Amino acid sequence: MxxxxxxxxxxxxxxxxxxxxxxxxxxxxxxxxxxxxxxxxxxxxxxxxxxxxxxxxxxxxxxxxxxxxxxxxxxxxxxxxxxxxxxxxxxxxxxxxxxxxxxxxxxxxxxxxxxxxxxxxxxxxxxxxxxxxxxxxxxxxxxxxxxxxxxxxxxxxxxxxxxxxxxxxxxxxxxxxxxxxxxxHASSDMFEIEVLGMKSHGAYPDEGIDAVVAASQIVTAVQSIVSRNIVATDPCVITIGKFHAGSAGNVIADRAELAGTMRTTTPQTRKRAMQRLKETAEGVAAAMGASASVKYRPGYIxxxxxxxxxxxxxxxxxxxxxxxxxxxxxxxxxxxxxxxxxxxxxxxxxxxxxxxxxxxxxxxxxxxxxxxxxxxxxxxxxxxxxxxxxxxxx
Ligand SMILES: [Zn+2]
Ligand SMILES: [Zn+2]
Missing domain, CATH: 3.40.630.10 (Zn peptidases)
Known part of the structure; x- marks a missing residue:
């Protein structure tokens, strides 16, 4: 040589x-x-x-x-x-x-x-x-x-x-x-969550379903996935970097859009985090009388x-x-x-x-x-x- x-x-x-x-x-x-x-x-x-x-x-x-x-x-x-x-x-x-x-x-x-x-x-x-x-x-x-x-x-x-x-x-x-x-390096998955509620006058929230409040609860609930559902020694990051909702201060929003990125290394953690994010978004939205759908876009492995x-x-x-x-x-x-x-x-x-x-x-x-x-x-x-x-x- x-x-x-x-x-x-x-x-x-x-x-x-x-x-x-x-x-x-x-x-x-x-x-x-x-x-x-x-x-x-x-x-x-x-x-x-x-x-x-x-x-x-x-x-x-x-x-x-x-x-x-x-x-x-x-x-x-x-x-x-x-x-x-x-x-x-x-x-x-x-x-x-x-x-x-x-x-x-x-x-x-x-x-x-x-x-x-x-x-x-x-x-x-x-x-x-x-x-x-x-x-x-x-x-x-x-x-x-x-x-x-x-x-x-x-x-x-x-x-x-x-x-x-x-x-x-x-x-x-x-x-x-x-x-x-x-x-x-981690794998990357982009995700989007669409939260659907019902519009009403801001003075009468009881007549609508507030997508802003439901989406806010989802953002908060998602924070516990890493700490409560993922093996502590296996790295996982879930970031929601985008939150768009509403059209006026005195109108109950009927729709909110969230977008984020998920970073994991092992395939089992990736699968578990994706599953828990979907369950959390759908479950929290349902508890608020709203509905949520989660879409994933896989990035690099x-x-x-x-x-x-x-x-x-x-x-x-x-x-x-x-x-x-x-x-x-x-x-x-x-x-x-x-x-x-x-x-x-x-x-x-x-x-x-x-x-x-x-x-x-x-x-x-x-x-x-x-x-x-x-x-x-x-x-x-x-x-x-x-x-x-x-x-x-x-
Ligand atoms: Zn670079
Ligand atoms: Zn580079």
Whole structure:
């Protein structure tokens, strides 16, 4: 296998180029399914490296590096490519050139590192024992580009054995990686509750059925689902973020609309929470003489790492950056990550690369002042390459 020293030298050699790539991408942010310029830019670079490319969706691109030898496992490395409708507030020289849009989630870092990884691995083509696929995937922030990429066949021909991905993490300093076995991100289900009552004059509530009061009781009753119906050690969040009702201050409202999001990790908690929310809304409304109907819209599934792939990620991290720079995450994030769809198909792993500056305030991802310590790109590339090579031979 290629040595870590050899990879470090290559990273050194390509660092300036990788930074230029990141700066270009940062200047040109595009949101989910609009990443046309980004896709063209990436495809051009992949072709220059001698990779085959495929475009299963209108935006996003796959680079395929064919190996000289056979016998190894086919690994896919994934970078999401979309930006956010966030106004950039940094003073960076390479700040966004599009007003109101920014790579505020650091996907420009993911792309730049993966392009550098592709360039280095293409130099090492002679020593590969299986093809490597580079998945530049659209629409992570919107409706789950990962799921559409899979449906369009990104894990087939050549068939992928494992997918590897990561996210930048400003809450950890550059030079570190954060790992977690099992669940790393929650599943997300959006829901809407429609409460129906009966209109009447505000002075004679006894002649109507007040949808505002019934819906308010539902909002309050829902708060006890997590504390009373869900196993205390299993994370669950239920948020009602929207409450619309009524037309005038002196009219009893006949209709209220609630909308919210539910975050869980395990399938049993997800099922239980959905069932209790429905029963609570319908039961409370009935007690108030009203009626309620609950509609669910499933979002991303929960992101769960495969133990044996994670063993290799952890082993690689220890070799590349040392045990003292590995942070074991105690809890999963209640946010979502559409990498979950790859993990749902084949044994895969997702980790976090620290991008925080030491001795300086770090803004979180999705903030207009989010910045990343670019020295983290070296860690990301080293981790991607060394883990990929190890998995290939596993
Ligand atoms: Zn994001
Ligand atoms: Zn992101």
């Amino acid at each position: 290629v040595s870590q020293e050899e990879i470090r030298k290559k990273i050194e050699e390509y660092r300036e180029w990788m930074l230029d790539v990141r700066h270009w991408l940062h200047r040109h942010p595009e949101t989910g399914d609009e990443e046309y310029e980004t896709t063209a830019y990436i495809e051009k670079l992949l072709k220059e490296m001698g990779l085959r490319t495929e475009k299963p969706l209108p935006t996003g691109v796959i680079g395929i590096l064919d190996a000289e030898n056979t016998g190894g496992k086919c690994i896919a490395l994934r970078a999401d490519i979309d930006a956010l409708p966030v106004q950039e507030e940094t003073e960076l020289s390479f700040r966004s050139q599009r007003d109101g849009f920014m790579h505020a989630c650091g996907h420009d870092m993911h792309m730049a590192a993966l392009l550098c990884t592709a360039r280095i691995l293409s130099d090492l083509r002679d020593s590969l024992t299986a093809p490597v696929k580079f998945l530049f995937q659209p629409a992570e922030e919107t409706d789950g580009g990962a799921e559409r990429m899979i449906r369009a066949g990104c894990l087939k021909n050549p068939d992928v054995d494992h997918v590897l991905g990561y996210h930048v993490a400003p809450e950890y300093p550059a030079g570190t990686v954060a790992l977690r076995y099992g669940y790393t 929960a992101q769960k790492n495969d133990d044996s792939v994670m063993d290799i990620v952890a082993e690689t991290a220890a070799e590349c950056i040392g045990e003292k720079n590995i942070i074991m995450k105690e809890y999963p994030s209640m946010g979502v990550e559409d990498f979950a769809f790859y993990s749902g198909e084949i044994p895969s792993a997702f980790f976090f690369v620290g991008t925080g500056y030491r001795n300086r305030n770090n803004y979180g991802i999705h903030h207009g002042k989010f910045e990343a310590d670019e020295s983290a790109l070296d860690t990301a590339v080293l981790m991607e390459i060394m883990t990929c090579l190890k998995l290939m031979c596993s």
